Amino acid sequence: MEKEKAASGLAMWLAGAAVGAAAMYFSDPRQGRRRRALLRDKLYSLGLDALDTRDAKMRDIGNRIEGMRAKFRNALEGSGPPPSEQVLCARLRTLMGRLVSHPHAITVTANGGHVVFSGAILADEREILLAEAYKVPGVTMIEDRLSAYASPIGVPSLQGHHQTPSQPSWNPALKAMAGAGGILGAFGLTRRSPGGLLLAGAGLAVLGRALIALRHDDQHSPQHLPVRHESMRSHLERSIEVLASPEVVFDAWSDFDNFPHFFAKLLTATSVDNRRSRWVLQESANAKLEANVAWSKRERPVMLAWQSEDDTTFRLAGSVTLEPTRRGTQVRLSLSMPPKAGAAPSAADIALFKGFERELEKDLIRMKSFIESGVVPHHATGSTRPEGGQLLH
Template sequence: MNDGAKILCVAGLGAGLMYLFDPDRGRRRRALLRDKAVHAWHEVGQALDKTARDVANRTRGLIAETESLLHEERVSDEVLVARIRSKLGRVVSHPHAIRVHAQDGRVTLEGPILAHEVERLLDQVSAVRGVKEVENRLEIHEKQDIPALQGGRARSGQRFALLQENWSPTARLVAGLVGGAAAFYGLRRNGAYGPAMGVVGLGLLARAVTNKDFARLLGVGGGRRGVDIQKTINVAAPLEKVFQFWEHPENFPHFMKHVREVRKIGDGRYRWTVDGPAGVPVEWETMVTRYEPNKLIAWKSLPGSTIRQAGMVHFSGNADGTTSVDIKLSYNPPAGLIGHAIAEILGVDPKSEMDDDLIRMKTFIETGKPPHDAAQPAERVLEASGGHAA
């Protein structure tokens, strides 16, 4: 390790110790870190168990495939048709439009199909174990011009495990081992090749651990879906009162700690100002996309916003006069899931902060007493008539 790397390591260690042993907040931060470590340990145990089962199942499948290649297998027509139908959904957009017949290993395919899917379907069926011959009686259409070919969704076909969006436990294990080894080897080497290999290895390791594609990991081209959050809270107040409060985002700084201001700038459009890293303000704009009185409010960030997000809040009244508030939020933070993971370790990510914010909201609506630690503490109690605090 060169002198520059040593200095960075020492500086990082010093900053971490200062953060954890801060006189005011160090105790809470250490407790939060301990809880996350315990949770991570449980997650690792469950992941290892799932991976062990997946490896065992794949090993048994590989053995069965090998045995079938060494010994001729007699397959009934019903079993062969079932095997083929199980493959159709991977290669054609309208699998129910395809009729499959089998007799002594000879397969006949009938029904309408889109032209660009024919070759892929024939290749897939020919590769099915037990198929000796394929007769093509398909009705080829260049476009979706009949009812049987309308709707559906495009299929990508059989893809290599590491090219799929969701990796299997076995693929994640192999990729994680390769990525970890590459990172360890690369970071120990000098020159340009070593660090580059280390970065690639760390990226592969992060992809394997999180099972999220690289776009969501890095926050590049991932749209608004980097991190998904869902919370539900019950408020001891009538449905109308709770909805009135939420339909005015200007109220949010009165119970949210890091939301400095929400200002209406047009019809259904708002400009948000929140505390970013190190307290630096971050701004973005949103627009309301769905509004159903006393039922739901949905919004999304406008194109070009610093923070890309979308969310929806459902409101439902309960028999005892209380209100259930269900919040679903997706956002893509700077640096993607990697940035979110760092913020989560430090306890400053929106997922952690939302728990505290919702408790403040609940207390504010139920008691009318504004929280003193909100970004903009209200001076008077909540007014039931319009949902605004002065």
């Protein structure tokens, strides 16, 4: 009990000493008036910032409520007609403004749900942009024509002020607390009386406590923690040069029956009609997965794109872009896992897509060997696919 009384007395003594020191500092005959004026202005500015934050927070809450109402209305009435190309491009530009440091360097176009990104982008921003773009309502397929750079040095379109896509934001409640403390302190300083000094001390104490909490909140915000971009796992891209003309490469890719010769995870691809195929994939060592896949775009000899149909259990989209080189064709393969409407990817979906990621380099080598030699490569998967000896040409 005596220790508690001693500690309480020490705390009161320290508080009194702090208030006395503040009173001496702001009551100095020479500099006191200037110091009080500066502090009053700063506290008043903090109060105005708190009011602005309150207004912004109220607008944000209103926008979120309106968004929830729209989602609820769409759930009751159905998804409705797809957005126009102008609306879809506007949504994607808004997304780029949040995720990309130089959105002016990127051009986005849309044809129905088919979106094309072109231009320059930093390499560490490319994957997250493509992954998040698939989540925009109305996007069904993405064609990636972006040129990624590790650094903006030497790239004219990536010059200029480097804006950080996600700036840390202080907690509005703590900002309001700081503003209230600042206003209380400023009011107390205008009253030249012992009561005014006590009021100013109380306001400054509230302000100091809020600033300490704000600093702690900023240091522990998501912007200062290691980020795990799980969404980056939903898009893969690799490229390889094939010693064959773009026409030959296109013809090999334009036949779904050839896909099992490329992808180790794909056991069979059975044609349903001239644009659809039934795929059987190796989900795990003892499990298989079936999906209906259809062509979404074919432009000979430039690019091909395909996507699983909505009624399949596993969502998969892919595209192949062909660019002629001096020796043959540069093949750029993109695979993505578009999110299912209203549901996150299952553990089985993620595991299967990671399987594609592990095998993608070898898949491209198999594709290259198949097209250049015309011989179906041997597989070590033990599947029922044809063994070597069958010719492409």
